[in-house]
Amino acid sequence: MSFQVQAKDLLGRVGRVKTKSGAFTTPHMFPVLDPHYQILDPIFFQKAGIGAVMTNSYLLKRGSLGAKPADVHETLSFDQSVATDSGAYQILEYGEVGVKPIEIVRYQEKINTDIGVILDVPTGFRAQPERARWTVDETVRRADQAKQSMTRNDILWMGPVQGGVYLQEVERSAIEMSKRDFPIYALGSPTELMESQRYDVLVEMIMAAKKVLPSGKPLHLFGAGHPVLFPFLVALGCDLFDSAAYALYARAGRYLTSEGTLLLSEMTEFACPCPTCVERNPIEVLKAGPKTRELLLVQHNLWACFAELRRIREHIRRGRLWELLDLRARAHPSLMDCLERMRAHSPFLERSTPTVKPHGIFHLGASSEDRPEARRYKTTLLRSVAEYARLVLCLPGRWRRPFHEDPRYRVIANSFDDNPKISICYYSSSWGAVPIELDETFPIAQTEGRDVGDPSLYHSKARDVAEFVKSLRPRRVIIVSDGEFGRCVSAELLSLVGKSKTVVLDGKKLKPQAIIKSIERRASTER
Numbered sequence: 001m002s003f004q005v006q007a008k009d010l011l012g013r014v015g016r017v018k019t020k021s022g023a024f025t026t027p028h029m030f031p032v033l034d035p036h037y038q039i040l041d042p043i044f045f046q047k048a049g050i051g052a053v054m055t056n057s058y059l060l061k062r063g064s065l066g067a068k069p070a071d072v073h074e075t076l077s078f079d080q081s082v083a084t085d086s087g088a089y090q091i092l093e094y095g096e097v098g099v100k101p102i103e104i105v106r107y108q109e110k111i112n113t114d115i116g117v118i119l120d121v122p123t124g125f126r127a128q129p130e131r132a133r134w135t136v137d138e139t140v141r142r143a144d145q146a147k148q149s150m151t152r153n154d155i156l157w158m159g160p161v162q163g164g165v166y167l168q169e170v171e172r173s174a175i176e177m178s179k180r181d182f183p184i185y186a187l188g189s190p191t192e193l194m195e196s197q198r199y200d201v202l203v204e205m206i207m208a209a210k211k212v213l214p215s216g217k218p219l220h221l222f223g224a225g226h227p228v229l230f231p232f233l234v235a236l237g238c239d240l241f242d243s244a245a246y247a248l249y250a251r252a253g254r255y256l257t258s259e260g261t262l263l264l265s266e267m268t269e270f271a272c273p274c275p276t277c278v279e280r281n282p283i284e285v286l287k288a289g290p291k292t293r294e295l296l297l298v299q300h301n302l303w304a305c306f307a308e309l310r311r312i313r314e315h316i317r318r319g320r321l322w323e324l325l326d327l328r329a330r331a332h333p334s335l336m337d338c339l340e341r342m343r344a345h346s347p348f349l350e351r352s353t354p355t356v357k358p359h360g361i362f363h364l365g366a367s368s369e370d371r372p373e374a375r376r377y378k379t380t381l382l383r384s385v386a387e388y389a390r391l392v393l394c395l396p397g398r399w400r401r402p403f404h405e406d407p408r409y410r411v412i413a414n415s416f417d418d419n420p421k422i423s424i425c426y427y428s429s430s431w432g433a434v435p436i437e438l439d440e441t442f443p444i445a446q447t448e449g450r451d452v453g454d455p456s457l458y459h460s461k462a463r464d465v466a467e468f469v470k471s472l473r474p475r476r477v478i479i480v481s482d483g484e485f486g487r488c489v490s491a492e493l494l495s496l497v498g499k500s501k502t503v504v505l506d507g508k509k510l511k512p513q514a515i516i517k518s519i520e521r522r523a524s525t526e527r
């Protein structure tokens, strides 16, 4: 077994999990299959690029197939990786399930599973604190018991983390399970939070576990299966999911998309390019018999889930997962809240975000302010070689990058670039202050932002610039003001650095030569 990480962005990663039956790319969702009701052709999984599925070993054991345990790959007609759940979900739904933890481990070994789950005790959403504490302790006790009874070493076992909405319990559970060295860790009880759209609690739950679990191991989130949430869950560090939602939704005539769920009966056209949708329209699918309709919706729903997972992986490889979150958050106000909550964890997200990316990033306004690159730039700026200059020249950092190549102000920058008396600092509505020394570094030179920036940020960005310039303790500041943002920065400099020290030159009215002369005259009077 191995888990190899190929690309990272935020806490999200593209990886490869190898089992004894094959390998598959993460982030991945195991579609949960009902062994007693199989409607999908094995060819479908191949076509859709689904390299691993999941089934419930408890239901398998209890059902008609349980008497004679056969290889689960044969039972499901699936020769790639198969994961088996333990029946813990049934405990959550119906209470104790009358099967012993050791029994279920032995059974999973017998049916030759590739990825197994020990029989943990889910905390659930409504548990009282004492109950939550007990589920954590009991799961740890069962993990020890299960580990002792394992006889095969070619199965990847998941170590479940419980605790529910009690974050301290989640953390304690994650610490205890980490000590027990499982190849995969799994976080339980998120389903009800997702159904009730309590994404704020969900974010905190995942973070509580993620911060203490070993970072080199994959993290599985039980019961997550809606594409709308995948980008957020992946960005928080979840690598694996399992769900039967695709099938349950199909049965109810519900059509999954990465922006939300639609009702087939209310649709006129399909916008999805999957093989199921391109050849049909919603009326045809609706009028097909119930069996065919269910099958077609199952197929589309799976395509929708896997298309979104592929999209996420591409965004991670390009270093643009934040851009995808920004887009997806606009699909629903609750997702906006989810992203908002994630911002509070930016310092943690920043740690695993690469410092240099293969592509530039986009500055889309206020929503880009807490992305790791923006936070990191602020730290870089504070640590940058602050030249305590006699004269600070502030030039507009506009759309052209690097800023010193902006044709309108290039000649000014070139005239003073190596003048030891003068420090050049650009002011940008995306980044705030950018000393010329940082102008060519990532991500400043690679970022694309709006020409005029985000006007709602003008005030705070202008303040940032003025504070930075003030920290250089200048004898004099000359600002070449351009546009509305230039006026904001000038006003902040006048108030923060002082009227006697600040000179404002109008970049739009004055010709570059006149600006240069004016600066030269002032520089020559400095010692």
Ligand SMILES: [Zn+2]
Pocket: 272, 273, 274, 275, 276, 277, 278, 300, 301, 303, 304
């Ligand atoms: Zn489709």
